[in-house]
Amino acid sequence: MERSISYQNQPQKINTKKKNSFFQEIRKNHLLYLLTLPGILLIFVFAxxxxxxxxxxxxxxxxxxxxxxxxxxxxxxxRFFFESTEIFRVIFxxxxxxxxxxFxxxxxxxxxxxxxxxxxxxKFKVFTQTIVTLPYFLSWTVVAMIVSIFLPYQGGMVNQILNMFGVESITFYNEAKYWPFFLIVTKxxxxxxxxxIVYLATISGINPEIYESASMDGANRWxxxxxxxxxxxxxxxxxxxILAMGGIFYGDFGMIYAIVGPNALLYPTTDVIDTYVYRALMELGxxxxxxxxxxxxxxxxxxxxxxxxxxTRKYSPDSALY
Structure with missing residues (x-):
């Protein structure tokens, strides 16, 4: 009987220790946890x-x-979505x-x-990095205006280049087959x-001694x-x-709607779930x-x-989220 009582009380002791260690951790690093509080509240309220x-x-x-x-x-x-005749097209x-x-x-x-x-x-690194990073801070509306300079049938820069090589102008805004390529390049x-920036930060954290050892062994830059x-x-x-896979069923609505707009001729290759639902919401409310x-x-x-x-856990455990 005494053995059973001691066995039953053991989990309670473990839980008490866990609670004590939790509060000790909070007490020890309370300033650090206080700094994270605004972020935690932001995630809680908006997520x-x-x-x-x-x-x-x-x-x-x-x-x-x-x-x-x-x-x-x-x-x-x-049923509105799954019984639609366009479901396979927009999902694809x-x-x-x-x-x-x-990718x-x-x-x-x-x-x-x-x-x-x-x-x-x-100096050259800072200059080039600024130039390469700058497009990210442009809104998709501005990007759409830039794209509209390149692709018009008359006066578009792409068609002007094609004409220089003897190729006839293409009505890009009527041809859906070209737009996956344009959207990928724009993205x-x-x-x-x-x-x-994330990858550059990772590279900066690599121990320089590893590169020095490789150089001593005769390794070239490549x-x-x-x-x-x-x-x-x-x-x-x-x-x-892994994080990107969580949003793979979310189309980039801001990008596609700003660049393509309500152009039904381009829907076969550019209509995604978000634009399809947006049109349905506007029509049906x-x-x-x-x-x-x-x-x-x-x-x-x-x-x-x-x-x-x-x-990922199976083939590369160190790279998995958990």
Missing amino acids: YLPIFGIVIAFQDFRPIEGVFGSPFVGFENF NTVFLNLMFI STMVVSVSIAIIFSEINSK IWHAAGFGS KKIWHITLPMLKPTIILLM NISMSSAVGVFQSFVGFILVLTVNQI
């Missing part, structure tokens, strides 16, 4: 409190009656474009970071420079990049890729249906993050 809005996806939401007064309709709102476009954005931007960002790490002149130009820099960047690349699609996107993104993280 966790809105989760309650998921309930709208399962309601026939009426603004006058509010969340608590609107009737529940179950999964009825999801969303996934395809996002995959191209993720192309990642490759270019890593390349830019490696190039910057190899530049010795500080790289806009985001790759800013994305290189071998040091291939055998030292890229392997050291591997955990960062995988981590950012049904908030519940758009909320249902948002829940679907979040759920798929959550599953993808878990799946990719599990695969």
Whole structure:
């Protein structure tokens, strides 16, 4: 009987120790935790409190009656999207474009970071890094105006170049097949420079003695990049890729709508889930249906993050999120 009592009391002692260690940690580093408080509150207010809005996806939401007064309709709102004849097109476009954005931007960002790490002149490095990073701070509206300078049928810079080589002008705004390439190039130009900052910070943290040892062994610059820099960047690349997978079902609405606009001729290759839902919301005015699609996107993104993280844990445990 005494053994059973001592055995039952053991978890309570462990829990008490955990509680004590938790409060000791808070007491010891209370200033550091106080510094993180604004960030924690920001995440809680803008990331966790809105989760309650998921309930709208399962309601026939009426603004006058509010969340608590609107009737529940179950999964009825999801039928709007899954019974659409365009569902396969918009899902394919969303996934395809996002995959191209993720991998192309990642490759270019890593390349830019490696190039910057190899530049010795500080003034030249600061100047070029500023130029490469600057496009990220331009709004998509401004980017759309820049794109409109290059692509018009008459007077567009691309068509002028084509005419110089004897190629007839192309009506790009009527031809959907060219636009995945234009969107990918625009995304790289806009985001790759800013994305290189993370990789450059990782490269800066590599011990210089490793490169010195490689030089003493006769390794040239390319071998040091291939055998030292890229392997050291591997955990960062995988981590950012895992995080990016969470948004793979979210089309870049700001980019695509600003550049393409309501041009039905380009929908076959540029219409993504977000632009499709936006048009449906403008036409039908049904908030519940758009909320249902948002829940679907979040759920798929959550599953993808878990799946990719599990695969990463199997082949590269040090690079996984958890």
